Structure formats: structure tokens, C-alpha cells
Amino acid sequence: MNLIKIFLSAFLIDNIVLMKFLALCPFVGMSTDVNKSIGMGLAVTFVTVLATSVTYPLYYLVLVPFNLKFLQILVFILVIASLVQLVEFFLKKNVPGLYASMGIYLTLITTNCAILGVTFNNISYKFNFIEAIVYATGTALGFMLALVLMAGIRERLRSSPVPKFLQGTPIIFAATSLLAVAFMGFANLIK
Amino acid sequence: MLSIIITLIFSVILASVLGIALGYFKVKFNVEKDPRVAELEGILPGVNCGGCGYPGCSGYAEALAKGIAPVNLCSPGGKSVSDAIAATLGVNAVSTEPVVAMLLCQGTKDVAKDRGTYVGIKTCRGAKISAGGTKTCAYGCAGFGDCVAVCQFDALTMGSDGLPHVDYLKCTGCGMCVQECPQQLFVLVPKSRKGSLVLCSNRTTAKASVIKACKTGCIKCEACVRACPEHCISMVNGIPVTDYSKCTSCGICVEKCPTKCYQLIQKTIPQI
Numbered sequence: 001m002n003l004i005k006i007f008l009s010a011f012l013i014d015n016i017v018l019m020k021f022l023a024l025c026p027f028v029g030m031s032t033d034v035n036k037s038i039g040m041g042l043a044v045t046f047v048t049v050l051a052t053s054v055t056y057p058l059y060y061l062v063l064v065p066f067n068l069k070f071l072q073i074l075v076f077i078l079v080i081a082s083l084v085q086l087v088e089f090f091l092k093k094n095v096p097g098l099y100a101s102m103g104i105y106l107t108l109i110t111t112n113c114a115i116l117g118v119t120f121n122n123i124s125y126k127f128n129f130i131e132a133i134v135y136a137t138g139t140a141l142g143f144m145l146a147l148v149l150m151a152g153i154r155e156r157l158r159s160s161p162v163p164k165f166l167q168g169t170p171i172i173f174a175a176t177s178l179l180a181v182a183f184m185g186f187a188n189l190i191k
Numbered sequence: 192m193l194s195i196i197i198t199l200i201f202s203v204i205l206a207s208v209l210g211i212a213l214g215y216f217k218v219k220f221n222v223e224k225d226p227r228v229a230e231l232e233g234i235l236p237g238v239n240c241g242g243c244g245y246p247g248c249s250g251y252a253e254a255l256a257k258g259i260a261p262v263n264l265c266s267p268g269g270k271s272v273s274d275a276i277a278a279t280l281g282v283n284a285v286s287t288e289p290v291v292a293m294l295l296c297q298g299t300k301d302v303a304k305d306r307g308t309y310v311g312i313k314t315c316r317g318a319k320i321s322a323g324g325t326k327t328c329a330y331g332c333a334g335f336g337d338c339v340a341v342c343q344f345d346a347l348t349m350g351s352d353g354l355p356h357v358d359y360l361k362c363t364g365c366g367m368c369v370q371e372c373p374q375q376l377f378v379l380v381p382k383s384r385k386g387s388l389v390l391c392s393n394r395t396t397a398k399a400s401v402i403k404a405c406k407t408g409c410i411k412c413e414a415c416v417r418a419c420p421e422h423c424i425s426m427v428n429g430i431p432v433t434d435y436s437k438c439t440s441c442g443i444c445v446e447k448c449p450t451k452c453y454q455l456i457q458k459t460i461p462q463i
Contacts, residue, residue, distance in 0.1 A: 086216055089219075094220075
């Protein structure tokens with residue numbers, strides 16, 4: 001029950017893009033069409049879970065015993081970036097099909113702030129390992145949901161008469177804020 | 192002081208472990224790439240017009256290196272590029288004749304009437320899907336410039352007369368506008384071709400509807416077919432078509448056409 005609560009809260013109530021305003025750059029950049037946003041969402045889900053399962057033990061088994069908690073940011077960024085690179089090498093060699101569909105997104109998300117944010121939150125919310133994985137999955141799927149919704153909105157925007165001073169990125173941010181207001185409706189979903 | 196030293200040691204260890212691991216895996220998972228692909232990408236113009244039928248220049252380069260694509264598909268690059276590709280791959284180049292795109296519609300604002308006021312999405316395709324075009328002539332140019340937007344070479348401009356104008360010196364014959372135009376008004380014509388061409392795409396056989404819709408539409412009177420001394424013009428799908436193996440560019444069809452649909456290709460396309 002607790003796990004479902006964590007998942008739902010990460011997925012909808014505290015949606016990483018629309019409520020926490022993290023990962024706005026890939027959100028604006030990659031929501032141009034639905035297929036692209038699904039590809040990006042899947043890649044982010046994969047990397048977030050992987051990063052969590054590496055950084056979480058690293059924090060509790062290395063950083064805490066050596067009293068190096070203040071190095072958290074440095075270590076996590078380094079580890080996540082090299083992990084993504086490694087996965088990219090691996091996919092390129094062994095699963096070329098998956099690499100062709102996911103490869104370009106993988107390099108984009110090496111320093112995605114959503115992923116770094118998830119790994120920090122896992123520590124600050126004092127989750128255990130299972131909870132951390134569930135939280136990471138929920139957050140990443142929430143990111144994908146926001147991306148797919150935005151891609152749908154942008155498809156409509158493309159054929160709408162947008163005032164000249166709002167064309168391009170400004171209208172996307174305006175639409176995003178309205179979407180965020182809609183997501184506030186989930187606030188009391190879990191008591 | 193101690194914490195600084197520990198931090199230093201830890202950072203050095205972490206960085207070197209990650210660095211060595213990445214370096215090791217890079218070698219271990221190295222994928223052999225065909226060196227010719229990079230070379231071919233350098234030769235190709237890099238405009239990614241898609242005229243060759245492959246997704247962008249790198250897609251064509253890969254297909255070339257695999258040996259599954261002919262060397263003469265790049266029309267923007269022309270002969271010099273296909274020769275360079277052939278030299279790289281060690282095959283004989285087949286010469287390609289340079290082509291340009293021509294618009295087969297003369298329905299400017301003045302001569303072709305609008306059906307009404309169109310207020311939908313301002314693209315040709317949108318107008319075609321929602322209202323079947325904007326002009327009374329169902330085959331005419333809608334004039335929103337989908338072709339201008341898709342042209343990678345700046346060869347098309349939207350004229351004040353409501354028709355796109357082709358700059359034949361810039362046009363590379365990549366065929367993007369041919370694919371994009373929802374009315375299929377563009378054709379690729381070899382630059383060196385001589386002869387007459389009818390600049391109308393109205394394929395209805397009802398003469399009265401053409402007269403009503405456009406002052407320079409082909410009204411199917413077949414005066415050109417009767418007038419041609421070489422008997423090289425025949426009606427195909429409601430449009431007169433010239434047989435270029437017989438045409439002598441005498442210009443009689445251009446004179447006889449009552450709605451001035453006919454034009455000699457060599458007068459339109461500048462001959463170099």
C-alpha cells in the first residue's frame with residue numbers, strides 16, 4: 001500500500017515536470033511529436049531506475065561510512081554521466097536496434113536534472129531500496145506522461161493562430177503552466 | 192585538514208576508476224564502422240533533402256557503403272558529387288542529366304477565380320483536405336507555399352501574383368516540391384530538353400467548367416493536336432502531351448493555343 005502511495009505521488013501529485021519544475025529543457029526540446037516523446041520517456045525511465053540502483057548503495061555503503069556526505073552532488077553527477085556512457089557503448093555493440101531508437105536520447109539525458117533530482121530525493125526522503133526504485137519508476141513515468149501530453153498539445157498548437165509575440169517557446173511555457181494547474185487537481189488524491 | 196585529504200583521495204580514486212572503466216569498455220564494445228561512410232558523408236552536400244529516397248545524407252552514405260544504392264541519386268550534388276562517390280567506391284559513374292522543377296499552373300490571382308474566402312489552416316495541404324483547394328479550378332495552385340517551405344535551396348519564392356516562382360539557376364531538381372504539392376503541380380524536366388509543354392494540370396474533360404474557372408486553363412479544344420505539323424501532340428488524361436522525340440520546337444502550338452497554355456521549355460528555363 002505504501003509502495004502504491006509512493007508511486008502515485010511521484011507519478012501524478014508531485015509530477016517532476018509540472019509540479020517540481022525539473023527537467024524543463026528536455027520537456028520543451030523533446031515534446032515535438034508523440035513518438036519522439038515516448039522514446040525519450042522510455043530512455044529516461046531506464047536511466048533513472050539504473051541510476052537509482054547504483055547511487056543508492058553507493059551513498060549508504062561508501063559516502064556515509066567515510067563521512068563524505070557533502071560530496072553527494074559531485075559523485076552522483078560523475079557516476080550517472082559515466083553510467084549512461086557505458087550503457088550507450090553496451091547497447092551500440094550488443095543491441096543495435098535498441099541503440100538506433102534510444103541512442104540519441106541517451107546522450108541527451110546524461111545530465112538531466114530530473115534524474116539527479118530523483119537520486120537526491122531518494123536520500124532526503126529516507127526511502128529504503130525498494131521504495132527508492134518504485135519512486136524512480138513513478139517519477140520517470142510521470143515525466144513521460146507530461147511529455148506525451150505536451151506533444152499532443154503541441155500538435156494542436158501547430159495549426160492554431162498563435163499571436164506573433166507568443167510564437168515558439170513562449171506559448172509552450174504558457175500551455176505548460178495551464179497543464180500544471182490541471183495537475184493541481186490531483187493534490188488530494190491520497191490522504 | 193583531514194577531511195580535505197580524504198576528499199582529495201576519494202575524488203582521485205573515483206575519477207580514475209570511472210575513467211579507466213569507461214576507457215576499457217570503449218575498447219571492449221568498439222563497433223567497427225566502415226571508414227568509407229564518413230568519407231562519403233563528406234562528399235555529399237549535407238542538405239538532407241531526402242531527394243535520393245534515403246533519410247538524409249548519412250542514410251544515403253550508409254546505403255552507398257553497403258553497395259545497395261546507385262551512385263547517381265544525389266540530384267543537388269549533380270555530376271561532380273556522383274563522380275566523387277564513384278571514385279571513392281571504385282565504380283563507374285553513370286552520368287545523370289540535371290533536372291529542374293516546373294510548375295504546371297498559370298492560375299494567378301487575376302486569371303483564376305477563388306471559390307470563396309478560405310479561413311482554415313494556412314497551408315496548401317490543409318486547404319486541400321478541408322475544402323479541396325481554394326480556387327474554382329479543383330486542380331489549381333492553392334498558393335500557401337508548402338513548396339516554398341519545403342525547398343532546401345531557396346529556389347522557390349511566393350510571388351505577389353499568388354503562384355510560386357522557380358529560380359531555375361538555384362533549383363537542383365531534388366524533387367521535394369514534387370512530393371510536397373498536394374495538387375501535384377510540379378514536374379521534373381531535364382534542363383536540356385527542348386520542345387513545348389502545356390502549363391496546366393486541369394484534367395476535367397468538361398470544357399465549360401475550365402472556361403469558368405480560369406482564363407489560362409487548357410479548354411480541351413485540341414487545336415494544338417490538329418495544328419502540330421509533326422503530329423507529336425496527343426491528349427493523355429485530358430491534357431495534351433508532347434512527344435519530345437518528334438518535337439521540333441516550331442512554336443505553332445504556342446501560337447494556336449487560344450488560352451496561352453503552351454510554352455517552349457527552352458524559353459522558360461535559362462540554357463547554360
